[in-house]
Each structure stands twice: as C-alpha cells, then as structure tokens.
Amino acid sequence: MCLHFSTTMPLSTQSQAQDEQYVLVASLDNARNLSNILKAISFKDHAIFSATTNGLKVTVEDSKCLQANAFIQAEIFQEFTIREDLVGFQVTLTVLLDCLNIFGGSTAPGVSTALRMCYRGYGYPLTLFLEEGGVVTVCKIKTQEPEEPIDFEFCSSNVTNKVILQSESLKEAFSELDMTSEVLQITMSPSQPYFRLSTFGNSGNAHYDYPKDSDMMELFRCTKTQINRYKMSLLKPTTKALALSCKVSVRIDNRGILSLQYMVRNDDGQICFVEYYCCPDEETDDE
Amino acid sequence: MKFRGKIVDIACLNHFSRVITTISKLTKTCILRLTPDNLFFVLCGKVANGGVSMWCELSQANFFDEYQMEGMNPEDNEICLEVAPENMSRALKTVQNAKVVKVKLTKKHCPCLTIVAELPTLSSVSRVVTHDIPVDVIPRRLWHEFKEPTVPDFDVSIYLPPLKTMKNVVDRMKNLSNFLQVIEANLNGEMNLKIETDLVSVTTHFKDLGNPPWGDGASQGSSSSQSRDPEAMAEARVDIRRLQQFLMGQQVNPSKAMCNIVHEKVVHLILLHDDMSLQYFIPAVV
Numbered sequence: 001m002c003l004h005f006s007t008t009m010p011l012s013t014q015s016q017a018q019d020e021q022y023v024l025v026a027s028l029d030n031a032r033n034l035s036n037i038l039k040a041i042s043f044k045d046h047a048i049f050s051a052t053t054n055g056l057k058v059t060v061e062d063s064k065c066l067q068a069n070a071f072i073q074a075e076i077f078q079e080f081t082i083r084e085d086l087v088g089f090q091v092t093l094t095v096l097l098d099c100l101n102i103f104g105g106s107t108a109p110g111v112s113t114a115l116r117m118c119y120r121g122y123g124y125p126l127t128l129f130l131e132e133g134g135v136v137t138v139c140k141i142k143t144q145e146p147e148e149p150i151d152f153e154f155c156s157s158n159v160t161n162k163v164i165l166q167s168e169s170l171k172e173a174f175s176e177l178d179m180t181s182e183v184l185q186i187t188m189s190p191s192q193p194y195f196r197l198s199t200f201g202n203s204g205n206a207h208y209d210y211p212k213d214s215d216m217m218e219l220f221r222c223t224k225t226q227i228n229r230y231k232m233s234l235l236k237p238t239t240k241a242l243a244l245s246c247k248v249s250v251r252i253d254n255r256g257i258l259s260l261q262y263m264v265r266n267d268d269g270q271i272c273f274v275e276y277y278c279c280p281d282e283e284t285d286d287e
Numbered sequence: 288m289k290f291r292g293k294i295v296d297i298a299c300l301n302h303f304s305r306v307i308t309t310i311s312k313l314t315k316t317c318i319l320r321l322t323p324d325n326l327f328f329v330l331c332g333k334v335a336n337g338g339v340s341m342w343c344e345l346s347q348a349n350f351f352d353e354y355q356m357e358g359m360n361p362e363d364n365e366i367c368l369e370v371a372p373e374n375m376s377r378a379l380k381t382v383q384n385a386k387v388v389k390v391k392l393t394k395k396h397c398p399c400l401t402i403v404a405e406l407p408t409l410s411s412v413s414r415v416v417t418h419d420i421p422v423d424v425i426p427r428r429l430w431h432e433f434k435e436p437t438v439p440d441f442d443v444s445i446y447l448p449p450l451k452t453m454k455n456v457v458d459r460m461k462n463l464s465n466f467l468q469v470i471e472a473n474l475n476g477e478m479n480l481k482i483e484t485d486l487v488s489v490t491t492h493f494k495d496l497g498n499p500p501w502g503d504g505a506s507q508g509s510s511s512s513q514s515r516d517p518e519a520m521a522e523a524r525v526d527i528r529r530l531q532q533f534l535m536g537q538q539v540n541p542s543k544a545m546c547n548i549v550h551e552k553v554v555h556l557i558l559l560h561d562d563m564s565l566q567y568f569i570p571a572v573v
Contacts, residue, residue, distance in 0.1 A: 092487075095463060095486055095487050098459050098463050099459075099489060101459060102455075102456055102459045102460075102489065102491070103452070103455050104456075133452065134494070134495075135448070135452060135491060135492065135493055135494075136491070137490065137491040138489070138490050139488070140487065140489075141486065141487045142486050
C-alpha cells in the first residue's frame with residue numbers, strides 16, 4: 001500500500017519541496033504498530049521522542065525512579081527518513097494516542113489506519129496524517145523541549161542475576177498480585193527459590209515461585225542471592241507491556257536496579273521491545 | 288380528547304421502539320403531537336437544552352394497525368403532550384415480545400400514556416403488563432410553539448459521511464477538544480470537522496460526499512447559489528457534545544442523511560428512514 005497524500009491532500013502540504021523541510025518522516029501502513037506499543041507505556045502524560053537512523057525510541061518516566069522505553073526500529077516503518085543524527089521532542093502522550101486512534105481504533109480485519117508522521121524541527125508541531133477508508137485526518141500536536149531522560153547507567157557487566165521467562169507465566173502472577181501490598185519483592189538466587197515474586201498485603205504474604213528448570217524458564221543465569229523490593233505503584237504499569245509481550249527478561253544489577261525487557265510482536269508479526277528500569281524501594285530496610 | 292392505538296406486527300413494534308429509543312438519547316423531555324395521520328416528537332430550542340431543536344415525524348400507518356384519535360374539538364383535531372421518551376422506551380422494551388401492544392391516553396391520578404400488552408408465558412395463561420407513563424397535556428394556546436420548522440436559508444447542503452465514521456471521529460475529537468467543533472462543507476461534496484486547542488488541532492476531511500439537489504423550490508442561500516463558488520466553505524462552530532449526542536442516538540443507518548449549514552448560524556441535520564424522518568438543529572456558538 002502506498003500513501004498518495006500528495007494528490008489527495010486538500011491542504012497541499014505534501015509536495016516534494018515541503019517534504020525536504022521535515023527532519024523526520026515516518027510512515028506506517030498500520031498505525032496500530034505504533035499506537036499499541038505506546039499504549040503499553042502510557043502511564044504518564046508526557047513522552048520523550050528520540051529518533052535516530054536506527055528508529056524511534058519513546059521514553060516515559062515517573063518520579064525519577066521508573067523509566068519505560070519503547071523501541072520501534074526503522075525497519076518496522078514503511079518509510080523512515082531522518083535528516084539529522086538525532087531528532088528529539090516531547091509531546092503529551094494521551095493526545096498523541098487519541099490522534100492515532102482518531103478513526104476509533106477498530107480491530108476489524110482488513111481495516112487499518114495508515115499513518116504518516118512528520119516533524120519539521122524545534123518549535124514546530126508534530127504533524128500526523130492519518131487515513132482510513134479514503135477519509136484523511138490531519139493532526140498538529142504541540143511539541144515541547146525534550147527533557148533529558150535519566151541514565152540509569154545499567155550495563156550488562158554489572159548484572160548480577162538474569163532470567164528470561166515466557167510471558168504467559170508472569171501474566172497470571174501479575175493479574176493476581178495483591179495490590180494492598182506496598183511493595184513487590186523479587187528474589188533471584190542460584191539456589192532455591194531461584195526466582196520468586198512476593199507480596200505482603202492485607203490478606204497476608206503471597207509468593208510466586210519459578211523454578212530454574214520450569215518449562216517457562218528460557219534462560220536462568222543467577223550468580224548471587226538478591227532480594228529487592230520495588231514500589232508496587234511503580235511496577236503496576238508494566239502489566240500493560242507484559243500483556244502485549246511473548247517473552248520477558250528480568251535483570252537486576254549490583255545496585256538492585258531492576259531491568260524488565262519485553263519482547264512484543266506487532267500486528268504484522270514484527271518484533272519491538274519495551275524496557276522498564278525501576279529503582280529499588282529504599283524506605284524499608286531489610287535486616 | 289381520546290387516543291387509542293394498537294400495534295400487532297412485531298417488526299412495527301421493533302421499529303417504533305427503536306425510534307423512541309433514538310429520541311430518548313437526544314432529549315429528556317419532549318412534546319408528542321398526535322394528529323390523525325402522524326405522530327411528531329418535538330423539541331424546541333431553549334437555552335436549557337443548548338438551543339438545539341428536534342423534529343421527528345412518523346406516519347402512524349407505518350406502525351399502528353389501529354389508530355383512533357380525537358382532539359379537543361374538530362377544528363383543533365390534535366393532541367399535544369409533554370412526555371419523557373425514556374419512560375416510553377423502557378416500557379416498550381419490556382413488551383417487545385408481545386403479540387399485541389395497545390397505547391392509549393388515560394387519566395389515572397394524572398393524564399397518562401398507558402401501554403398495555405399481553406405477554407406469552409409457558410403456561411396457557413398470558414401475562415398482562417401495563418405501564419402508565421405520566422404526561423402533561425399542552426394547552427391549545429401553546430401549540431404554536433411546536434410547529435414544523437422551516438428549512439433554513441442554508442448556504443450549503445451536503446450528504447453526511449457514514450454516521451459510524453463520523454461518530455468515531457467526533458468521539459475522539461471530544462476527548463481532545465474544549466467542547467467546540469467546527470463543521471464546514473462546500474458544494475463540491477467536501478466536509479471538514481475541526482477542533483483546535485492550545486495543545487492540538489485536528490481536521491478530518493471527508494470528500495465525494497455529494498450535495499443534495501434541492502431544486503429551485505427550496506432555499507439555496509441568498510439566491511446566489513447558482514453563482515456560489517463550489518470550493519467555498521460554509522462553516523458553523525457548535526458545541527461538540529450536541530453533535531456527539533446526536534450521533535450516539537442513531538441506532539440504524541438512515542436511507543438518506545444530510546446536513547444544511549447556514550454560515551455561522553446553524554447546522555441542520557436531516558435523517559430520512561423508511562418509516563420516519565428526523566431533523567435536528569444545532570445552533571452555532573457565537
């Protein structure tokens with residue numbers, strides 16, 4: 001499918017000359033390949049967009065302790081043209097999502113919204129051209145100066161424990177989590193209980209154990225016993241990304257910082273990644 | 288004053304029920320006018336309902352197997368009632384399986400529209416259900432307020448896009464907007480819906496909609512319609528909630544749907560179904 005905006009656009013904004021004014025142009029035949037993954041990280045109003053020749057990274061942060069990143073590689077897009085090394089801007093994510101779903105976000109087979117996302121640079125709005133069934137909607141979303149995302153300085157060499165699980169197994173646990181517990185405790189160890197999720201709520205303590213030889217465990221690499229607690233309110237949003245994913249990697253580094261990486265398959269079977277970084281809860285001191 | 292009607296066909300009952308449900312989604316109360324040939328549901332534009340007005344016309348023969356009405360006197364052979372359509376809708380939903388439904392004007396503790404139906408049960412004895420819907424009788428001297436609206440001197444008349452698409456778009460626009468929506472259209476079959484706030488502007492372009500041929504009889508703007516630039520847009524800025532309300536209420540696709548725009552004054556929506564017609568006027572916000 002090819003978007004012929006140049007002939008159908010009544011605003012005549014899509015001439016070749018105009019195109020050269022954009023520092024970023026990204027097109028998708030199916031806007032859901034962007035909107036679904038953005039929904040998975042939409043726990044805060046603002047999102048920082050960062051584009052390079054590799055593709056698009058969208059970051060959402062909460063109270064300096066939680067950061068979500070969605071990666072959509074350039075190959076996912078039908079067109080991805082960038083005229084600078086790095087293009088960055090910030091938009092209100094809820095507004096962007098409403099625009100991407102302007103035609104109602106129908107999940108009917110064969111019906112999809114085509115998207116062309118254009119950005120002229122600092123001070124300009126983010127322009128979206130959306131088309132479904134011959135009807136075109138143009139959205140201009142005000143952009144802000146992008147905030148600098150936090151660098152958690154998380155690197156593989158400092159990872160103490162790592163597991164990769166099939167999402168199925170975690171989905172059940174996360175849907176049943178005792179929300180009256182202020183924290184989610186994660187235990188990772190080379191010995192029993194190997195990988196354990198614990199809550200301490202009004203109904204008592206609950207533990208979910210995943211043995212290292214379980215079918216669901218695709219990779220088990222734990223070197224040292226670590227027990228860390230994370231605020232439940234911070235981890236709750238990760239459930240959206242978990243729901244979309246087929247696999248998740250859980251890593252904790254030597255400072256107790258948690259990295260969750262979700263492998264997400266889009267409508268066309270292509271792989272995208274969503275990752276979350278979360279700082280451990282410092283308030284409660286384990287004896 | 289007398290009114291008795293009987294519906295025996297389940298399809299007619301269904302359609303009647305659907306019409307009333309549509310009306311109930313548009314307004315909490317309205318006027319029901321009964322004449323020998325028709326039923327009209329009327330809402331006249333008042334500040335309280337955001338100035339919108341509505342005119343819904345049904346031909347009684349399309350629904351009723353038996354229909355008898357008698358006004359106050361032969362010269363004023365009409366009955367005018369104020370009713371809450373939601374009450375009628377609920378009552379009709381409970382009798383949707385009935386073989387026969389009777390509607391009549393009665394006087395219980397107050398004037399009522401009474402709906403009586405026999406419902407089938409598992410045993411041989413049927414169950415009779417009666418609903419008394421309180422109504423207010425509108426006196427003759429006020430009838431002039433509820434006359435059929437004239438088609439306004441519009442600048443552009445255009446067929447509406449598929450209502451479902453319009454509804455999807457308007458729903459999202461309402462989330463984004465500060466309640467104001469611009470509707471504009473031209474004689475080239477193009478219609479745009481727009482919202483604009485500090486954060487975002489969204490415009491949806493509908494094309495190839497077609498313009499209804501009203502002919503010389505009806506008004507076509509200040510007699511310059513022949514020379515009106517087909518590209519020129521007539522626009523009106525309206526309260527998006529009114530438009531959303533109108534679209535939410537539509538349960539079935541009409542056979543014809545059109546929109547007349549009087550530039551910066553009013554949006555006049557007309558839906559024609561096989562068995563009823565509905566007109567809805569949304570005033571422009573100054």
